[in-house]
Amino acid sequence: MVSEKFTKPYNPTENEQGIYKMWEDSGFFNPDNLKEKNKDGDPYCIIMPPPNANGSLHAGHALFVTLQDILTRTARMQGFKALWTPGADHAGFETQVVYEKILSKQGRSRFKMTDEELFKEIWDFTQENKKYMEAQLKSLGASCDWSREKFTLDPDVVEQVYQTFKKLEEDGLLYRGLRSVNWCPKHRTSLSNLEIEYEERTEPFYYIKYGPFVIGTARPETKFGDKYVVVHPDDERYKNYEHDQKFEVDWINGKITATLIKDEAGDPELGTGVMTITPWHSGVDFEIAQRHNLTYEQIIDETGRLLPVAGEFAGMKIKEARPKIVEKLKELGLLVKIDENYKHSVPVCYKCKTEIEPQLKSQWFIKMKPLAEKTKEVIEKGKVKFVTEKHKRVALHWLENIKDWNISRQIAWGIKIPAKICKDCGHGMVDLEDEIKVCKKCGSKNIEKDKDTFDTWFSSGQWPFVVLGYPDSEDFKNYYPTDVMETGHDILFFWVLRMVMLGLYRTDYVPFKYVYLHGLVRDKHGRKMSKSKGNVINPIDVSKEFGTDALRMALVVGNTPGNDLNLDVAKIGAYRKFANKVWNIARFVLIQIEQHGQGEINENDQKTLVKLTEFADEITEDISKFNLHLASEKLYHYIWHTFADKILEESKPDLQSDNKELASSKATLLLEMLKIQLKLLHPFMPFLTESIWQEIPDDMKDEKLIMISRWPSNIKLKHELA
RNA sequence: GGGCGAUUAGCUCAGUUGGCUAGAGCGUCCGCCUUACAAGCGGAAGGUCGUUGGUUCGAGCCCAACAUCGCCCACCA
Numbered sequence: 001m002v003s004e005k006f007t008k009p010y011n012p013t014e015n016e017q018g019i020y021k022m023w024e025d026s027g028f029f030n031p032d033n034l035k036e037k038n039k040d041g042d043p044y045c046i047i048m049p050p051p052n053a054n055g056s057l058h059a060g061h062a063l064f065v066t067l068q069d070i071l072t073r074t075a076r077m078q079g080f081k082a083l084w085t086p087g088a089d090h091a092g093f094e095t096q097v098v099y100e101k102i103l104s105k106q107g108r109s110r111f112k113m114t115d116e117e118l119f120k121e122i123w124d125f126t127q128e129n130k131k132y133m134e135a136q137l138k139s140l141g142a143s144c145d146w147s148r149e150k151f152t153l154d155p156d157v158v159e160q161v162y163q164t165f166k167k168l169e170e171d172g173l174l175y176r177g178l179r180s181v182n183w184c185p186k187h188r189t190s191l192s193n194l195e196i197e198y199e200e201r202t203e204p205f206y207y208i209k210y211g212p213f214v215i216g217t218a219r220p221e222t223k224f225g226d227k228y229v230v231v232h233p234d235d236e237r238y239k240n241y242e243h244d245q246k247f248e249v250d251w252i253n254g255k256i257t258a259t260l261i262k263d264e265a266g267d268p269e270l271g272t273g274v275m276t277i278t279p280w281h282s283g284v285d286f287e288i289a290q291r292h293n294l295t296y297e298q299i300i301d302e303t304g305r306l307l308p309v310a311g312e313f314a315g316m317k318i319k320e321a322r323p324k325i326v327e328k329l330k331e332l333g334l335l336v337k338i339d340e341n342y343k344h345s346v347p348v349c350y351k352c353k354t355e356i357e358p359q360l361k362s363q364w365f366i367k368m369k370p371l372a373e374k375t376k377e378v379i380e381k382g383k384v385k386f387v388t389e390k391h392k393r394v395a396l397h398w399l400e401n402i403k404d405w406n407i408s409r410q411i412a413w414g415i416k417i418p419a420k421i422c423k424d425c426g427h428g429m430v431d432l433e434d435e436i437k438v439c440k441k442c443g444s445k446n447i448e449k450d451k452d453t454f455d456t457w458f459s460s461g462q463w464p465f466v467v468l469g470y471p472d473s474e475d476f477k478n479y480y481p482t483d484v485m486e487t488g489h490d491i492l493f494f495w496v497l498r499m500v501m502l503g504l505y506r507t508d509y510v511p512f513k514y515v516y517l518h519g520l521v522r523d524k525h526g527r528k529m530s531k532s533k534g535n536v537i538n539p540i541d542v543s544k545e546f547g548t549d550a551l552r553m554a555l556v557v558g559n560t561p562g563n564d565l566n567l568d569v570a571k572i573g574a575y576r577k578f579a580n581k582v583w584n585i586a587r588f589v590l591i592q593i594e595q596h597g598q599g600e601i602n603e604n605d606q607k608t609l610v611k612l613t614e615f616a617d618e619i620t621e622d623i624s625k626f627n628l629h630l631a632s633e634k635l636y637h638y639i640w641h642t643f644a645d646k647i648l649e650e651s652k653p654d655l656q657s658d659n660k661e662l663a664s665s666k667a668t669l670l671l672e673m674l675k676i677q678l679k680l681l682h683p684f685m686p687f688l689t690e691s692i693w694q695e696i697p698d699d700m701k702d703e704k705l706i707m708i709s710r711w712p713s714n715i716k717l718k719h720e721l722a
Numbered sequence: 723g724g725g726c727g728a729u730u731a732g733c734u735c736a737g738u739u740g741g742c743u744a745g746a747g748c749g750u751c752c753g754c755c756u757u758a759c760a761a762g763c764g765g766a767a768g769g770u771c772g773u774u775g776g777u778u779c780g781a782g783c784c785c786a787a788c789a790u791c792g793c794c795c796a797c798c799a
Contacts, residue, residue, distance in 0.1 A: 008758085008759070008761095009759080009761060010761090180797085193796095198795095198796080205799095215799075216799065217799065218799080219799090230799085265798090265799090266799090267798070267799080270798075270799070271799075274799090275798095275799040276799080277799080278799095282797070282799085283797050284797045284798075284799080285797090285799085286797095287797090344798080345796090347797085358797085390726060390727065391726095393725085393726070394725080394726065394794070394795085397724095397725065397726090397795080398794095398795075401795085401796090489794095490794095492794095493794095493795095524733080524734060524748095525733085525734080526734080526792095554747090557735095557736085557746080557747085558734085558735050558736050558746075558747080559735090559736095560735095560736075562727095563727085563728090563735095564792095564793090565735090566734055566735075567734090568733090568734060568747080568748070570734090570747075570748050570749090571734080571735095571747060571748075573747095573748085573761085574746095574747050574748070574761095575747090576761070577761045577762090578761090579761090580759070580761050580762090581758095581759065581761080581762085583758090583759080584758045584759035584761095584762085585758070585759080586758085587758050587759080588758035588759080589758085590758095591758070592758095621738095622738080625738075627738060629736070630736080630737090630738065633736070633745095633746070636746085637745095637746080644758090644759090645763090648758085
C-alpha cells in the first residue's frame with residue numbers, strides 16, 4: 001500500500017527533522033563509515049568555511065551550505081570517499097565588536113575589564129552561539145561530518161598556529177617593528193590594510209603660514225609638532241633653500257625652529273609644493289622621517305585625544321579641537337585661506353566607521369612578498385584554479401601589490417601571541433614554551449609577555465591543513481590538498497589567498513585545487529540586506545515556511561558563480577510548488593506500480609530510458625563544471641515539463657488499458673525514470689527526495705537511503721573548467 | 723587615480739565552446755475542480771538582447787568605441 005503519509009500536499013516541516021536524524025544516525029556523513037564502493041573510491045574533500053560563532057546564520061550561510069552540500073552529496077553518491085568538515089570561527093575582532101555592543105547595552109565597557117574576564121565572557125557567549133549555529137546548519141541539510149568538527153580555538157589549532165609563527169621567525173619572514181599602523185580610536189586596536197575602508201568626504205582645506213612658506217592641510221590639529229617642511233629637490237621655487245636648512249617659525253603655540261628637508265615625496269604640482277610632516281600620524285610622513293633620520297612625536301593618544309604638546313587643546317577630541325584650533329590660527333594671523341570644497345577620501349574602521357588615526361606602534365609583521373610570489377606561481381600554473389576567471393585576475397593583481405601583514409591586535413578575544421618583548425630595547429622574541437627570561441638582543445632582564453592577540457585571519461588562514469590534522473594524521477594524507485574551497489568573494493584577500501600562502505608555506509602543497517566564489521545574497525531589488533532596511537530574509541524562517549529544499553533551489557537556480565544573487569521570497573515559493581509537484585509525481589508513479597506490478601520495459605521505452613541517462617550525463621557534467629545553476633534549472637524543467645507533462649501524461653492510456661502487460665510495462669518505466677530523477681535531484685533537494693525514496697519498497701531500490709544510492713550516470717564527477 | 727564587472731520580457735535573472743521560431747520564476751490576460759497534483763492543467767500577450775560600427779555563411783554570445791550603473795583596490799600633504 002502506498003503509505004498514509006502520501007497524502008497531499010507535501011509537508012516539508014513534517015519530514016525534515018526526522019530525515020536529518022536518519023542520515024546522521026546512519027553514520028554516512030563520516031566517510032570512514034561508508035560502504036565498500038566509497039571506501040575504495042577516490043577522496044573528495046571540502047573544508048567548510050567556519051561560520052562566525054557570534055550570531056545566527058544568514059542567507060549567505062544558507063547559500064554556501066547549499067553549494068557545498070550539492071557537491072558533497074554528488075561526490076558521495078558517485079562513490080567518492082566524500083568528506084565535508086564543519087567548524088566554527090572565534091572570529092576575533094568581529095566577535096569582540098559584537099560583544100562590546102552587548103556590554104555597552106548593559107552599561108559596561110571592555111576597558112573596565114581585564115583581558116581574562118573579557119575572554120571568559122566571550123568564550124561562554126560563543127559556545128552558546130555555536131550550539132545554535134550547528135542546529136541551524138543541520139536544518140539546512142548540511143551533510144557534513146560532525147565527528148570532525150573544529151573550533152578555531154581548539155588546542156590543536158592553536159598549537160599549529162604557534163608552530164607557523166615560530167617557523168616564520170626562523171625563516172626570517174617575521175619581524176617586530178615600529179611602523180605606522182591603522183589605529184581605530186574607538187576599538188583601540190590596530191587593523192590590517194584590509195580592515196579599513198575609505199569614505200569620500202568634502203571638508204575644508206586650510207592654507208596656513210609656516211614661516212616663509214604656506215602649507216596646506218585638512219588636519220590642522222596634527223600640526224602642533226611639525227618641525228620639518230618638505231619640498232621636492234627639483235622644485236625651482238625653492239632652489240635657494242638648502243637641505244637641512246634651519247629657520248624660525250611663529251607657530252601655534254609659540255616660536256619653534258623648523259628644518260627644511262628635500263625629498264622626492266614632495267609634489268611640486270600640489271598647492272605650493274611645500275608640506276610639513278607628522279610622522280607619528282602618517283605612514284608617508286614616517287617613511288620620510290626614517291629616510292632622513294628625523295625625530296617624531298606623538299600628538300594624539302590611543303583614544304583620539306590631543307596630548308600635552310597641543311597646549312591648551314590637550315585632552316580634546318579631534319572633532320572638538322579642530323574648529324577651536326582654526327579659530328586660534330586666525331587670531332594669530334597664520335590662516336591664509338580656506339578652501340571649502342576639498343574632496344578627499346578618509347580611512348575609517350570597517351566596523352564602526354570611526355576615522356582611522358594612524359599611530360606608530362611596535363607590532364608583528366609578516367613579510368608577504370616571498371609568500372605571495374609562490375602563490376602567484378601556483379595560480380599561474382593552475383594548481384589552484386578559479387571557477388570565476390575574473391577573480392583569478394583580481395587575486396594576481398593583489399598578490400603583485402601585496403604589503404607586509406600586521407598580525408598584532410590589541411584585543412582580548414583571540415589567540416595570544418606567544419612572544420616576549422624587551423621593555424628596554426623593544427626587541428620581540430617568539431617564545432612558545434614561555435622560557436625566554438633575558439632579551440636576546442640587549443641582554444636585559446626587563447622583558448614581558450606580548451599582551452596582543454593574533455589577527456583572526458592569521459589562524460583561519462591555516463584552516464585546511466589544521467582541520468585535517470597536519471602533519472601526520474591519516475586525514476591529512478587522504479584528503480589534502482582538498483578539492484574545492486567554496487566561499488564568498490568578499491573574503492578572497494582576507495582568507496582565500498592567505499590560506500594558499502600559509503598552506504603552501506607549511507605543507508608545500510596548495511590547500512585546495514578549485515576556488516568557487518559566490519556573491520552576496522541581496523534582496524529582490526538588489527539591495528543589501530540589513531536590519532535597518534527590514535529586508536532581511538532569514539534562512540531558517542523561510543525554510544520553515546517553504547521547506548529547506550525550496551530555499552536551496554531558490555539559492556542555486558540562476559545563481560551564476562561569482563555574481564550577486566537577488567533573492568525573492570516569491571522565488572522560494574515557486575520551488576515549494578515544485579517540491580509538491582515532485583511529490584505528486586511520485587505518488588502517481590507508486591500508485592501505478594502498486595496497481596499494475598512490475599514488468600518488462602518494451603524496446604521503445606528503453607529508448608526513453610537511454611535519453612534520460614544521457615540527460616543524467618549532462619547534469620553530471622554541469623556539476624563537474626560547477627554549473628550548478630544550469631544543472632538545477634535543467635532538472636526542474638525536465639522533471640516538470642518533460643517527465644510530468646509529456647511522458648507521464650502520454651503513458652496514461654497504456655496504464656488505463658485492459659492490456660495488463662502494457663500497463664505494468666509502462667508503470668515499470670515510470671518507476672525507473674522516477675528513481676533516476678530523484679537521485680539526480682537529491683543533492684539539490686535532499687529532504688524531499690529522501691522522503692519519497694522512503695516510500696519506495698526496499699526490493700525496488702539499490703539502497704535504503706537515497707543519500708548513498710548509486711549515481712545514475714557513469715560519467716565521473718571530475719571538476720574541470722572551460 | 724588604477725582595476726574588474728554589468729546592461730536580455732512589466733520585475734528579478736538564466737542563456738555552457740557563435741548555429742534551428744531567445745528561456746525561467748513572479749506578474750498580466752483567457753479557459754478549465756480532466757480520477758497524481760487548483761501549491762494544478764491547457765492556452766495567450768509581452769523582447770529592434772544599452773548605442774554605434776566591425777569580424778563571420780551566421781552574433782545576445784567575438785572585436786572596437788561610446789553611454790549608463792555597480793563593485794574592488796589605492797598613504798596624496
